[in-house]
Amino acid sequence: QVRLVESGGGLVQAGGSLTLSCAASGRTSSSFLMGWFRQAPGKEREFVAAITRGGGSTSYVDSVKGRFAISRDNAKSTVYLRMNSLKPEDTAVYSCAAKDTWVITSNRDDYDYWGQGTRVTVSS
Numbered sequence: 001q002v003r004l005v006e007s008g009g010g011l012v013q014a015g016g017s018l019t020l021s022c023a024a025s026g027r028t029s030s031s032f033l034m035g036w037f038r039q040a041p042g043k044e045r046e047f048v049a050a051i052t053r054g055g056g057s058t059s060y061v062d063s064v065k066g067r068f069a070i071s072r073d074n075a076k077s078t079v080y081l082r083m084n085s086l087k088p089e090d091t092a093v094y095s096c097a098a099k100d101t102w103v104i105t106s107n108r109d110d111y112d113y114w115g116q117g118t119r120v121t122v123s124s
Helices: none
Strands: 003-005 011-013 018-026 034-039 044-051 057-061 068-074 078-084 092-099 120-123
Touching: 003 092, 018 034, 018 092, 018 120, 034 068, 034 078, 044 068, 044 078, 057 068, 078 092
Parallel strands: 011 120
Antiparallel strands: 003 018, 018 078, 034 044, 034 092, 044 057, 068 078, 092 120
């Protein structure tokens, strides 16, 4: 089992920045693919970013490329999502997810473990 706990959400003005953290505990998190997803009110949960076990590969949804950066510190069992140039349409509950695999995937159904989420609100 893996337990994931997100933090770092909050209210920020458009153009601002936030860094989300996802702390993992349980099985060795360094063996997991880690992803960030978000769900805006009334919308489906969507993929935001993912990072492979060693951090060598990343993937982003087109709408955040160049603005968001995913990273991980396996020594701290923590994954980060640095969000710059935030827009009102980035407002959502952001959740991290984990899967024991080498293969990067953006499909939410592929992930086995989920955190409770942290809310990000971007005001215009």
